[in-house]
Amino acid sequence: MAVKAQRFKLQNVAAAIIPDSRMAKCLRLRAHNQEIKIWKVNEYGTAHYTGLQTCSSVWECPVCSAKISERRRAELLSAMCVHQANGGNVHLLTLTVPHQRGDVLKELLDQQAKALKRFWNDRVTKGVLVEMGYLGQVRALEVTHGRKSLRNNGWHPHFHILLFTGVGADAKASTLHQRYQWQLALYEVWVKACEYAGLGTPSFQHGLKLDNGKKASNYVTKWGLQDEMTKAHLKKGRAGGETPFDFLRAVAEDSSDKQAAALFREFAHAFKGKRQLVWSKGLKKALAVEDVSDEQLVERAEEEAELMGYLTYEQWRDVLKVDARGLVLEIAAKRSWYEVTRFLDVIEGAHTGTVIPPGLLVEVREILLC
Numbered sequence: 618m619a620v621k622a623q624r625f626k627l628q629n630v631a632a633a634i635i636p637d638s639r640m641a642k643c644l645r646l647r648a649h650n651q652e653i654k655i656w657k658v659n660e661y662g663t664a665h666y667t668g669l670q671t672c673s674s675v676w677e678c679p680v681c682s683a684k685i686s687e688r689r690r691a692e693l694l695s696a697m698c699v700h701q702a703n704g705g706n707v708h709l710l711t712l713t714v715p716h717q718r719g720d721v722l723k724e725l726l727d728q729q730a731k732a733l734k735r736f737w738n739d740r741v742t743k744g745v746l747v748e749m750g751y752l753g754q755v756r757a758l759e760v761t762h763g764r765k766s767l768r769n770n771g772w773h774p775h776f777h778i779l780l781f782t783g784v785g786a787d788a789k790a791s792t793l794h795q796r797y798q799w800q801l802a803l804y805e806v807w808v809k810a811c812e813y814a815g816l817g818t819p820s821f822q823h824g825l826k827l828d829n830g831k832k833a834s835n836y837v838t839k840w841g842l843q844d845e846m847t848k849a850h851l852k853k854g855r856a857g858g859e860t861p862f863d864f865l866r867a868v869a870e871d872s873s874d875k876q877a878a879a880l881f882r883e884f885a886h887a888f889k890g891k892r893q894l895v896w897s898k899g900l901k902k903a904l905a906v907e908d909v910s911d912e913q914l915v916e917r918a919e920e921e922a923e924l925m926g927y928l929t930y931e932q933w934r935d936v937l938k939v940d941a942r943g944l945v946l947e948i949a950a951k952r953s954w955y956e957v958t959r960f961l962d963v964i965e966g967a968h969t970g971t972v973i974p975p976g977l978l979v980e981v982r983e984i985l986l987c
């Protein structure tokens with residue numbers, strides 16, 4: 618639940634950076650004609666709200682994105698298990714484009730999409746896929762930024778593509794040597810594709826990687842969790858770069874970090890409408906994965922949730938005023954409805970100007986949650 622509170626905090630930061638977005642209203646404004654309710658899921662020791670507007674933005678919203686990626690990760694894992702149980706392999710193909718400081722992210726994404734299209738249409742790529750016994754793919758789009766690395770080379774958008782292979786393929790086709798041959802052939806196509814899209818020549822070291830099932834499993838197990846892990850170790854010089862939610866963390870820690878805010882704004886603009894995970898046609902069906910939209914996932918009622926109680930609109934405005942959306946859920950999850958109402962009494966009138974002494978929230982948190 619503390620992680621959940623942290624997500625609300627980051628969402629506040631994001632909302633201040635892009636106040637006109639739907640995300641800035643997410644879990645703040647009441648949904649049309651609905652009452653604000655708090656639910657508890659005893660099995661997981663969590664609590665959540667209903668009756669509020671949600672944005673379902675995987676890119677901008679730390680709260681919705683966590684909820685969506687949890688489910689998407691489960692889908693990927695299940696698809697992988699089904700495919701492997703059928704005797705198939707899963708390869709992980711990573712495609713990176715040359716990039717440098719000063720690149721405009723939106724242009725980079727357009728060029729990257731152009732290169733990718735060219736790559737899949739190439740005769741050599743198609744030949745390799747046939748040899749691999751290709752069934753379909755799931756493509757994940759990710760981006761990091763290298764402003765903290767020693768050689769700041771700007772935005773680093775990349776694709777991780779899970780290739781579901783091994784259908785009717787020769788058993789020897791999964792050998793290391795064969796995989797290296799495929800990687801070489803695909804790298805040459807990727808070079809042509811990047812040059813065609815005006816991106817320059819990708820390096821042999823970073824441009825294209827074809828990994829086997831083990832790397833693919835590791836990737837899937839951790840997918841969507843990169844942003845949940847503590848980034849205390851993320852210091853100057855780290856090669857991995859910052860994710861967009863790291864920018865929010867940076868602003869939360871140091872509000873004078875204007876660069877982080879500007880980069881998050883550029884990211885949100887460039888990624889608007891982009892899909893995070895793209896399954897090739899027919900693959901979900903072939904691997905028995907239900908097709909559910911991001912909106913449906915966010916709206917989906919959690920199973921076994923128990924209604925704790927209602928908040929009046931005035932109470933909700935108090936909660937927003939003192940920035941306690943996460944804290945209220947924490948109290949609900951760990952304690953009882955009685956304690957939630959006690960807390961609401963303490964902050965009563967905050968939205969109309971009643972002064973809540975600074976430090977009171979910290980105190981309440983300590984008393985109620987220790």
Ligand SMILES: [Zn+2]
Nearest residue numbers: 643672678681
């Ligand atoms: Zn949201």
